[in-house]
Amino acid sequence: MGLDMLQRQQYLYSCVHSVAEIQKDVEYRIPFTVNNSTISVNILLPQQFPQEKPVVSVYPPVGHHLVDSNNGTMISSPLITNFGMHSDLGKVIQSLLDEFWKSPPALMSSSSAGFPYGLYKPAGIPPYPAQAFHYSPHHVGPGQTPSPGPGPVPAPAPMSHTGVDMVHGPPRAAAPYGLITDLPLPVPTGESQAGLNGHMYKMPEIPETFPELPDMNLNQLSDMSENEDVLLEFFVRLPQFKQVTGDKEELIGSIVDMAKKNLQMEPQLEDKRQEMLNKYEQLTQMKTAFEMKMQRQHELSESCSLSTLQARLKVAAHQAEEESEDTAENFLEGGIEIDEFLTSFMEKRTVRERQRCLCGCKRAERLLLMHSDG
Incomplete structure (x- = not known):
């Protein structure tokens, strides 16, 4: 990856403003909504990009003339298959999105969507190291069910029952590229992706296994799988969830304090603003007087x-x-x-x-x- 790749990535950001960097210089995601459904366009850049073509897919699987009908996820548009050294990645992706807007794709049934990541990865592209990224905490109000616990997305591992989640109960199709679509969009945690005020929040570590689950019997696990209130109660008791909630309240308090300080500084700002207006008016008057004196000096110079x-x-x-x-x-x-x-x-x-x-x-x-x- 060199300057040419960097320029193409920058052009991608300039053409598509909603792009999110999932893995630095490797994977990007662009969410868009059609017919009240959110579809994610995933862009995977090989190590030899732009000599090698990018891999572009969508999730969940859809039916569309630009998408491979065999799996419903891989985009087989000529813009991708004919991608070359001098192609503009931003224009290609923008053209795909425009086509999706003109001809909205249709979501496939969940039964045909169980395709693991390995089936989509093209041959010849070596695996990239796993990179964890954190998710933004969501406010949970009364009567609402929070999204599954925030934390890094683990690499896909083989399961005894493909697409079956012990916690969520009913079978669910595996997301391509190891992405969990039920979670909110990830927020990159690189140093260059810090917040506007330079603050970067570090999410608590989420364990791969929960020690409480082995101690539960089958009835308790079934109850948790079928009853969302029980599942919610389990997540609320997790120390990581409590830490995120406490950090959120602390952040809200700091925001309120900052807002109060800003309001207290409003009179000073207004005074400075009025002072600037007075200075500007004074400058205008002095400029007018200077121009009149210059005119008088010119007339006297001409007369002498x-x-x-x-x-x-x-x-x-x-x-x-x-x-x-x-x-x-x-x-x-x-x-x-x-x-x-x-x-x-x-x-x-x-x-x-x-x-x-x-x-x-x-x-x-x-x-x-x-x-x-x-």
């Missing part, structure tokens, strides 16, 4: 540019020259005395010459700047 000053000096010089000419004409017409004429005329001519000189200096400075920039 060399070209603007030169144009103003030219206009002022032209006005001074016109005023001096008017003064001269007025003197020639006898409108003013000679002393007044000399004072007014010389003043306007002096202003005109200064402005013409400044205009020339500004022009020379502008040319020098243009030359230096060039």
Whole structure:
């Protein structure tokens, strides 16, 4: 298994969000519900995947054109049989699920479903080491029957009566791949699968045998097999069940305490939120003021540019020259005395010459700047 396999597994997670990892890098399960029945699609990846094709099956056995009619579990779709190195596992599984949705499979009768795991395992795939995984505890209310005791799923072992369970009574078909369908979906316990808060619950060890059972007589065992209340009472007395129940109550208490702390922090959060809104409003006002000042600075810069000053000096010089000419004409017409004429005329001519000189200096400075920039 290399990077190519990892990419295909990641694509499987991206295409099918309800996938659960049963055994790391080996086995995956996808539950889906059709016609009020829950069906599990099991995906087994061989060690040489993707060079070798994955093994895909369903449980419980169903009747469908994509499923082998001999056993009702192995998917014989061309998407699986033609799987190659460059096939996308996520797209293949999603296509199978879409086909199941379009054409819902029909559940087979329990009498035809007793196929052990060994019959489905393809030849050439070496056995994988057994890996235990824990089940999520379910809340049991009054009058409800809990699921069988939580614990790791043992490897399938040969039984004297195929598909018969001593505790549950009536014959029951063996689940493929050693899965127990009556139990809730397993929760992976790898370090990478820890909870959102980093907490990982370790289920108590479940013994393979119960020491209380050999001490019971046949009537007691039959009563337990036929009466769910007796079976429930037996499970309630188990120390593992009591431990799980106590841990659940403790977890509920810690959740309640955390919720109370969160509620106590609500005023602080609201204050911080209001403070952030005030800061944002202040930032908006400062930004508006800054933009207005930048606009004003741009206008002042334009009004004091060399070209603007030169144009103003030219206009002022032209006005001074016109005023001096008017003064001269007025003197020639006898409108003013000679002393007044000399004072007014010389003043306007002096202003005109200064402005013409400044205009020339500004022009020379502008040319020098243009030359230096060039």
